[in-house]
Amino acid sequence: MRRVVFNQKGGVGKSTITCNLAALSAHQGLRTLVIDLDPQGNSSHYLLGAVAQDAATQATGSEMSGVAGLFEQSLRFSIRPKATSEFITASPFENLDVMASHPVLEEMQAKLESRYKIFKLREALDELSEDYDAVWIDTPPALNFYTRSALIAAQSCLIPFDCDSFSRRALYTLLDNVQEMQADHNPQLRVGGIIVNQFQPRATLPQQMVQALIDEGHPVLQPSLPASVKIRESHERALPMIHLDARHKLTQAFVALHAAIHARP
Secondary structure, three states: EEEOOOOOOOOOOHHHHHHHHHHHHHHHHOOEEEEEEOOHHHHHHHHHHHHHHHHHOOOOOOOOHHHHHHHHHHOOOOOOOOOHHHHOOOOOOEEEEEEEOOHHHHHHHHHHOOOOOOOOOHHHHHHOOOOEEEEEOOOOOOOHHHHHHHOOOOOOOOEEOOHHHHHHHHHHHHHHHHHHOOOHHHOOEEEEEEEEEOOOOOHHHHHHHHHHHHHHOOOOOOOOOOOOOOOHHHHHHHOHHHOOOOOOOHHHHHHHHHHHHHHHO
């Protein structure tokens, strides 16, 4: 299954959610790939640690690595093009690989759009279909070339949501965009669910907002992810929660959420 984690609003936890759910897939024995399409590279650094910096250094050479290398190769003729698997880096965690990001993606975007390389990611993932059981795609906080590429390549879209009025307004626009992408380019795409992040159960507004989404018929996944300072340590140590503290309440919420996502048809 190919899942994209996407929200046009920044700061809603896309990279944190992508990496922790992917780490759980790998921990459960699934051959798992994370693709980091955000030029900021947060998922790459979270899962690769110091290795992510090595990948970035390689990408400044004559041949780029990671996602930048994959897209860069599509822009030029090559007698012996690299296989998609050659742009992938093994993480320190068993069963978990990463196609890392790089800041150069930002400046590559216009050229990729003008050359209409919007289907390249889907083609690359088709090439890898026998190699991985689960693919998780992290995206930048914008509806741009990279997020459109991800929505075309994926089968399911997971939407992180934090409980404020700005996020709620952005959610309706996002759902329209996903529906449009489904109609125009990817009939297999569906909304896999809304993930409520940084949830504070004792506060009235978050409860009301989540209940309103449920009442409107939106696919809100349970459980919500609780707010926790432990996630900062997880980022700093480049250890997803399942490897940092398997018994922590946030880890257990991720485990339950991962099961809920896989239970959806």
